[in-house]
Amino acid sequence: MKKAEIVMTLMMAAFSAYLMWKSAELSVGWVEDEGPGGGAWPFWLSAIMFGTSVWSLIRCVRGASLPSQSDEPFMDDFALRSFLQVAVPLGIALALIHVVGIYFSIPLFMIYYMRFLGKHKWPLTLAVSISTPVVTFFFFDIALRIVLPKGYTEPMFYPLYDIFL
Amino acid sequence: MELLGNLADGFFIAFEPLNLGLMIVGVIVGLFIGAMPGLGSVNGVAILLPMTFLVPPTSAIIFLAAIYYGAMYGGAISSIMLGIPGASTAVATTFDGRPLALKGEADKALIGAAMASFVGGTISIILFTLFAPPLAKWALAFGDHELFALMMMAFATFVGLSGDDIPKTLFSICIGLVLSSVGLDIMSGEPRLVFFDIIGFMHGINFLVLAIGVYGIGEMLWTIETTRGEPAMSKAKVSVERVVSNLKEISNTWVTALMASFVGFFVGILPAAGATPGSLMSYGFAKTYSKTPEEFGKGKIDGVVAPEAANNAASTGAMLPMLTLGIPGSPTTAILLGGMVIWGLVPGPMLFIEQEEFVWGLIASLYAANLFAAVINIGFIPMFLWMLKMPFSILAPIIFVLCIIGGFAPTQSMHDVWLMYGFGVVAFLMRKLDYPLAPAVLAIVLGPLAEPSLRQSLLISNGDITSFFTRPISGTFMAFAIFLLALPIIKAVRARSANKGSASA
Numbered sequence: 001m002k003k004a005e006i007v008m009t010l011m012m013a014a015f016s017a018y019l020m021w022k023s024a025e026l027s028v029g030w031v032e033d034e035g036p037g038g039g040a041w042p043f044w045l046s047a048i049m050f051g052t053s054v055w056s057l058i059r060c061v062r063g064a065s066l067p068s069q070s071d072e073p074f075m076d077d078f079a080l081r082s083f084l085q086v087a088v089p090l091g092i093a094l095a096l097i098h099v100v101g102i103y104f105s106i107p108l109f110m111i112y113y114m115r116f117l118g119k120h121k122w123p124l125t126l127a128v129s130i131s132t133p134v135v136t137f138f139f140f141d142i143a144l145r146i147v148l149p150k151g152y153t154e155p156m157f158y159p160l161y162d163i164f165l
Numbered sequence: 166m167e168l169l170g171n172l173a174d175g176f177f178i179a180f181e182p183l184n185l186g187l188m189i190v191g192v193i194v195g196l197f198i199g200a201m202p203g204l205g206s207v208n209g210v211a212i213l214l215p216m217t218f219l220v221p222p223t224s225a226i227i228f229l230a231a232i233y234y235g236a237m238y239g240g241a242i243s244s245i246m247l248g249i250p251g252a253s254t255a256v257a258t259t260f261d262g263r264p265l266a267l268k269g270e271a272d273k274a275l276i277g278a279a280m281a282s283f284v285g286g287t288i289s290i291i292l293f294t295l296f297a298p299p300l301a302k303w304a305l306a307f308g309d310h311e312l313f314a315l316m317m318m319a320f321a322t323f324v325g326l327s328g329d330d331i332p333k334t335l336f337s338i339c340i341g342l343v344l345s346s347v348g349l350d351i352m353s354g355e356p357r358l359v360f361f362d363i364i365g366f367m368h369g370i371n372f373l374v375l376a377i378g379v380y381g382i383g384e385m386l387w388t389i390e391t392t393r394g395e396p397a398m399s400k401a402k403v404s405v406e407r408v409v410s411n412l413k414e415i416s417n418t419w420v421t422a423l424m425a426s427f428v429g430f431f432v433g434i435l436p437a438a439g440a441t442p443g444s445l446m447s448y449g450f451a452k453t454y455s456k457t458p459e460e461f462g463k464g465k466i467d468g469v470v471a472p473e474a475a476n477n478a479a480s481t482g483a484m485l486p487m488l489t490l491g492i493p494g495s496p497t498t499a500i501l502l503g504g505m506v507i508w509g510l511v512p513g514p515m516l517f518i519e520q521e522e523f524v525w526g527l528i529a530s531l532y533a534a535n536l537f538a539a540v541i542n543i544g545f546i547p548m549f550l551w552m553l554k555m556p557f558s559i560l561a562p563i564i565f566v567l568c569i570i571g572g573f574a575p576t577q578s579m580h581d582v583w584l585m586y587g588f589g590v591v592a593f594l595m596r597k598l599d600y601p602l603a604p605a606v607l608a609i610v611l612g613p614l615a616e617p618s619l620r621q622s623l624l625i626s627n628g629d630i631t632s633f634f635t636r637p638i639s640g641t642f643m644a645f646a647i648f649l650l651a652l653p654i655i656k657a658v659r660a661r662s663a664n665k666g667s668a669s670a
Contacts, residue, residue, distance in 0.1 A: 118558025
């Protein structure tokens with residue numbers, strides 16, 4: 001835990017420094033007749049972030065923070081496995097949205113999750129993973145007119161648009 | 166009298182068929198969300214907010230408020246039946262709710278929780294109705310100085326009262342504020358913090374992207390890791406005779422319920438406190454003032470009544486500053502406030518003048534939603550017990566899908582969906598390291614209001630920072646804020662001197 005906290009505080013300190021540098025693209029000081037410049041607010045807040053990250057780091061090294069007192073690993077085998085089994089496929093599903101669109105990516109993700117992680121039977125898996133996108137389509141694409149991304153499968157939806165829109 | 170007139174108008178709005186229907190659906194959805202371990206009102210409201218674009222703002226907030234309410238009732242169900250809190254707000258309910266269930270008196274605990282929630286809800290809404298209009302009227306006089314000082318005070322409550330790691334709390338507040346400033350600088354119109362010149366950052370970071378990332382994706386990852394293995398469920402016997410005898414016993418706890426409602430309401434107003442500490446405090450009070458404190462923790466009905474009355478009261482309390490001042494009293498109300506901005510409403514005291522229908526419709530709907538939640542909760546106990554058996558591995562993918570769509574819908578860009586995914590993963594890792602995340606969500610909602618108010622007031626006073634302290638109202642807020650910021654130091658010094666005292670004695 002302690003190592004993970006040190007890494008996290010260092011990363012956050014670096015991120016804060018980057019934010020400070022990025023905010024400084026706009027004026028961070030006082031602009032005559034305009035008040036504080038456009039970069040001032042994020043700049044000084046990032047400066048506080050940097051300060052608190054260093055503060056957290058010191059507390060961690062001295063063993064004053066809760067995670068630094070814990071002997072448990074940041075991620076044990078179970079945690080790491082369940083994290084990777086969920087977060088990575090979710091990322092893949094997002095990437096697939098760009099290619100095959102949300103209505104093919106989502107069922108694939110749900111089938112993976114329910115069949116292979118949840119060990120549910122095929123009929124249940126298929127029922128849920130097919131009905132969810134159907135409901136979604138009618139709610140968002142039809143009722144709300146929020147057209148969800150379809151990637152290269154867009155032409156397949158033209159007949160549906162013709163009927164419902 | 167004007168108050169009653171307004172309230173009557175509100176009831177007409179709340180009972181329009183669309184609103185009434187949404188209210189009932191919202192209560193049921195809320196009960197379900199609250200009952201599922203790992204999901205609470207804040208998750209439900211964050212994930213479902215994009216669905217409300219279909220209906221007008223008044224109906225949308227009635228729906229979301231009903232979810233908020235329902236979730237407070239629902240949280241008790243899994244606390245009692247599974248022994249794990251359905252939401253963090255129902256932690257205290259497990260203390261006595263679980264022992265009652267193990268004794269075979271789950272039905273008593275469930276009905277007690279529902280009745281207490283009803284009492285807590287009703288009392289707090291009455292308090293809300295009485296306090297809100299004068300508070301809004303008073304807040305009308307606020308200028309930029311006062312507004313900014315008020316927000317400082319709201320953030321300071323996190324440092325002073327939440328009990329979380331202090332540097333990490335400050336970090337969380339600041340990162341929320343910085344993220345809210347991405348995009349175009351509202352005053353000069355220049356783009357800023359457009360990371361790597363990615364065009365998606367030009368329209369800023371929608372608060373929903375962070376809220377769904379933290380409370381959808383992050384929370385799911387967290388729940389998957391923490392609930393290892395399926396918990397065992399208790400059995401509940403339900404019959405008319407038992408209900409009648411239970412109601413008699415529960416009605417004896419009215420003093421507890423009343424006390425907890427007041428505690429909950431006033432604790433709920435504070436941004437950092439809210440329903441979880443409110444319910445824990447009420448549990449503590451109930452135990453302290455009980456004639457038989459030794460029975461607490463072993464299955465005493467008062468121990469269920471106190472936290473449940475308090476968490477419902479706190480959720481109404483949290484709405485008071487949200488509606489009257491534009492400062493949310495809890496993460497859930499922060500998301501409601503952000504929703505109001507999306508719907509084109511300006512939060513703050515002017516709502517009571519410009520959007521009377523919206524405000525009074527919402528207030529009246531709270532009375533109604535509270536009643537529906539109690540009736541539906543008690544009437545459908547068997548159904549909720551059946552739903553609790555739903556495996557998490559079916560619920561989780563559905564929630565992930567709702568998150569993806571919810572991240573996409575407000576701005577309709579995949580950029581935001583990726584950002585939400587990133588926030589979710591980082592939020593999960595940060596939460597493991599004891600970073601509080603509620604302050605960041607509150608900050609990203611308040612950021613777009615805090616920055617202009619600071620810059621305007623500095624401009625008005627010509628860069629003179631002392632003007633925040635010399636104006637009477639703003640000065641009072643600032644003094645409170647500084648007191649809250651100093652509170653942990655005062656506590657630490659006291660603890661140290663107490664240690665020394667005991668060592669020398």
